Amino acid sequence: MLPWKCALRPAAALLLALAATLTPAATANATSPAPTTPAPTSGWNDYSCKPSAAHPRPVVLVHGTFGNSVDNWLGLAPYLVKRGYCVFSLDYGQLPDVPFFHGLGPIDKSAQQLDTFVDMVLATTGAPKADLVGHSQGGMMPRHYLKFLGGADEVNALIGLAPDHHGTTLLGLTKLLPHFPGVGHLLTTKTPSLADQIAGSAFLTRLNEGGDTVPGVRYTVIATRYDQVVTPYRSQFLDGPGVRNVLLQDLCPVDLSEHVAIGLFDRIAFHEVANALDPGRATPTTCASATG
Numbered sequence: 001m002l003p004w005k006c007a008l009r010p011a012a013a014l015l016l017a018l019a020a021t022l023t024p025a026a027t028a029n030a031t032s033p034a035p036t037t038p039a040p041t042s043g044w045n046d047y048s049c050k051p052s053a054a055h056p057r058p059v060v061l062v063h064g065t066f067g068n069s070v071d072n073w074l075g076l077a078p079y080l081v082k083r084g085y086c087v088f089s090l091d092y093g094q095l096p097d098v099p100f101f102h103g104l105g106p107i108d109k110s111a112q113q114l115d116t117f118v119d120m121v122l123a124t125t126g127a128p129k130a131d132l133v134g135h136s137q138g139g140m141m142p143r144h145y146l147k148f149l150g151g152a153d154e155v156n157a158l159i160g161l162a163p164d165h166h167g168t169t170l171l172g173l174t175k176l177l178p179h180f181p182g183v184g185h186l187l188t189t190k191t192p193s194l195a196d197q198i199a200g201s202a203f204l205t206r207l208n209e210g211g212d213t214v215p216g217v218r219y220t221v222i223a224t225r226y227d228q229v230v231t232p233y234r235s236q237f238l239d240g241p242g243v244r245n246v247l248l249q250d251l252c253p254v255d256l257s258e259h260v261a262i263g264l265f266d267r268i269a270f271h272e273v274a275n276a277l278d279p280g281r282a283t284p285t286t287c288a289s290a291t292g
Contacts, residue, residue, distance in 0.1 A: 044077040045069075047124050049086035057156055058125045059277065060118055061089040064136030064263065065103040065193055072135055075265040076273065083274060086125055090117040092141075093193055103137050106192040107203055111144035118145075118154055129156045131277055135263035136230065137197060139163025139221070144207055146214050157218040159276045161263045162227055166208060166235040167199030199235070213240035220276035222262065222269050224248045229259035246272055252287035267292060 044061075051058055059080055063072035069089040080087050092113040093105040103110065118130050132142050132155055139160025145151035146158065196203040213219055219238050225247060227233040237245040248255045248268060257266040271289035275282035 043081040044073070044087035045089060046086070049125065051086050051125055051127050052084055055083075055085045055278065057127050057129055057131050058086040058088055058121050059131050059133060060114075060121055061087065062092070062114060062132060062134035062138030062142060063089065063103060064134070064138045065093075065197070066101045067135065067138070068100055068102050071100075072138075072263060075267075076133070076263070076270055079267070079270045080274070080277075085277070088117075088121050090114065092117075093137075104191050104193050107137070107141050107196045108144055108148075110141050110193070111149060114142060114145050115149045115151060118151070122154060129154055131155070131157045131159070133159045133161070133273055133277075134163060135161045136164060136259065137193060140165050140197075140207075143212075146217055147207065152214045152216050155217055157220065157276060159220045159222070159273055160236070161222050161269055161273070162224065162230055162259050163221060163236050164197050164230040165212065165221070165238055167197055167201060167204045168230045168235070169199050169232070211240055212238040213242060215241075217242060218276075218279075219243045220272075221245045222248065222272050222276075224255070224257050224259070224262050226256060226258045227262075244276070248272075251285045252290070254287060255290075266290075 049058075061069075061073045061077060063069060069091045073089050077087050077089065090113065091102050093103040093107070093110040095102075095104050098104065118132075121130055122128070134140070134142055139158070140163045142151065142155070142158050143165070146155060195201060198204075219240070219242055221237050221243070223230075223233050223236045223246070225233055227236070230236055233247075248257060248262065248266070251272065252268050255266065255268050257269065262269050267290045268285060268287070271283075271285045271292055275285060
């Protein structure tokens with residue numbers, strides 16, 4: 001056996017084990033989004049919240065792959081609520097018989113769930129548009145909604161924390177999937193969103209065809225050079241009008257956050273999210289923002 005195949009066998013085995021844990025029942029309805037229900041939280045998903053003059057748009061938080069509407073936002077949601085925003089989060093991409101770990105279904109179907117959820121938030125709050133903040137897949141998936149489902153009429157800004165806008169190579173592992181028979185097929189059939197997020201997938205090719213952005217929406221990408229999941233990290237950045245690409249280490253060189261930390265508890269990233277939500281009141285983001 002070639003040395004590189006031997007070295008990568010544990011990673012391939014991990015992918016196989018992941019797919020194997022999902023039963024046939026879990027994937028039978030993968031193309032039929034489950035109904036979205038508000039998560040029980042403290043401080044956000046408060047459907048009596050009315051946007052203020054200072055913050056006239058509700059903020060919808062979109063979790064990442066294997067995330068959910070609560071765990072992904074235990075840091076950022078209270079941070080934004082404290083600053084006067086009406087904040088809401090949804091669960092999407094659920095597979096039957098797979099609790100807690102969401103964002104696994106086909107991404108185009110997940111975008112339909114987001115569309116339904118945003119409609120509900122706008123109807124409840126009375127706001128004409130929302131702002132979206134997503135982590136990982138949750139920063140990329142909304143672009144399908146914006147581009148193909150009329151979301152550009154309902155969204156003012158999309159802010160992505162480590163979003164995989166152009167897919168990922170997983171440090172080169174995805175390029176080697178053809179050398180491990182069965183792994184690619186299992187990803188496609190058992191965890192469709194993982195297959196959709198591989199660089200060069202049919203989903204991403206269609207999403208990025210004709211340009212990264214749509215008119216009328218402001219885009220912010222917040223990335224870290226230490227990202228070990230969405231690689232290379234610069235593939236997260238967008239091109240087009242209304243885009244601001246931010247590298248955390250340009251704001252604070254000693255910020256060591258990787259892919260998970262940037263969405264869970266990095267207050268430097270949170271400060272930059274707040275700036276993107278309200279650019280008219282933005283303040284400089286520095287290492288000192290970690291204590292803000």
